[in-house]
Amino acid sequence: MVAATHADRSQLRDPRATAKEKLSAFLESRPAGADEAELVGLLLSGTGSDPDLAPKLISGLLGGAPNFRFDSETGRWSLRSADRVRVALDDARFCVVDLETTGGSAGPGTIIEIGAYRMVGRRIVDSFQSLVKPFGPIPRFITGLTSITNEMVSGAPPIERVLPAFREFMGDAVMVAHNAPFDIGFLTAACRGCGIAWPPCTVLDTAVLSRMVLRPSEVPDHKLSTLACHFAAAVGPCHRALADAKATADVLAGLLAILGGGPPPSPSPPLQWAAPEHAAPPTARPSRHALPPPRPRAPATPH
Numbered sequence: 001m002v003a004a005t006h007a008d009r010s011q012l013r014d015p016r017a018t019a020k021e022k023l024s025a026f027l028e029s030r031p032a033g034a035d036e037a038e039l040v041g042l043l044l045s046g047t048g049s050d051p052d053l054a055p056k057l058i059s060g061l062l063g064g065a066p067n068f069r070f071d072s073e074t075g076r077w078s079l080r081s082a083d084r085v086r087v088a089l090d091d092a093r094f095c096v097v098d099l100e101t102t103g104g105s106a107g108p109g110t111i112i113e114i115g116a117y118r119m120v121g122r123r124i125v126d127s128f129q130s131l132v133k134p135f136g137p138i139p140r141f142i143t144g145l146t147s148i149t150n151e152m153v154s155g156a157p158p159i160e161r162v163l164p165a166f167r168e169f170m171g172d173a174v175m176v177a178h179n180a181p182f183d184i185g186f187l188t189a190a191c192r193g194c195g196i197a198w199p200p201c202t203v204l205d206t207a208v209l210s211r212m213v214l215r216p217s218e219v220p221d222h223k224l225s226t227l228a229c230h231f232a233a234a235v236g237p238c239h240r241a242l243a244d245a246k247a248t249a250d251v252l253a254g255l256l257a258i259l260g261g262g263p264p265p266s267p268s269p270p271l272q273w274a275a276p277e278h279a280a281p282p283t284a285r286p287s288r289h290a291l292p293p294p295r296p297r298a299p300a301t302p303h
Contacts, residue, residue, distance in 0.1 A: 027079045108194070177206070
């Protein structure tokens with residue numbers, strides 16, 4: 001569901017707004033549409049028990065309006081303009097991203113690796129990976145967790161070079177991450193620090209989506225490692241950006257299969273792919289979008 005804009009919410013509360021204006025503002029925030037009972041509840045309280053009231057009232061209000069449409073199969077009203085944002089799951093474009101950072105607090109110069117996969121539907125079509133030179137040293141704990149050392153990032157490109165390349169890779173795709181507020185927080189903080197505008201984009205959190213799709217009897221929790229095992233992911237999370245992005249992409253593909261009416265995944269075996277904490281990240285294939293390290297500067301010539 002896309003959240004209503006501030007202007008939409010203001011119009012919903014505006015006592016001077018007409019019923020059609022309120023319904024239009026509400027449906028603009030709900031591209032998937034809403035049924036008649038929900039729309040009536042938006043306008044009235046205590047509508048009684050007449051089951052025909054909602055269809056009669058909403059049909060009378062919206063039936064002749066050219067900017068509204070009714071889907072008889074789903075029983076939902078929506079804006080005709082919402083048709084352009086409806087995309088079949090097999091055609092939807094996603095950019096699945098994962099970050100490694102110097103710690104838990106977002107700030108400029110704290111990202112040390114970005115890994116991402118671009119997907120069309122459930123298919124991976126491209127990848128992006130780059131180490132990033134942080135502003136300060138990597139804490140020993142983070143090196144132990146990720147295996148990324150200060151030596152590894154000493155020749156890596158700085159964040160002001162990596163961010164524009166990542167944004168170009170992402171394009172206008174839906175951004176996907178597991179526990180997305182963490183990744184979004186670091187990316188937006190990095191953009192502010194570089195004076196780069198973070199583009200408005202739709203964000204999908206696989207941790208949230210899995211709670212909506214999977215029953216408690218199916219998974220004990222919604223950690224990435226648990227979901228990767230549940231969906232028999234080819235790569236397990238190991239605190240490296242590209243490997244964790246691949247695990248998230250496999251989880252997304254499994255969730256999309258269920259949402260598309262496909263069968264749930266077969267029970268998977270124990271975590272055979274679990275990587276040691278200090279292992280280099282396994283990758284499905286080399287990234288075509290890995291940034292080269294910056295060229296060393298030539299020594300200054302005396303005048």
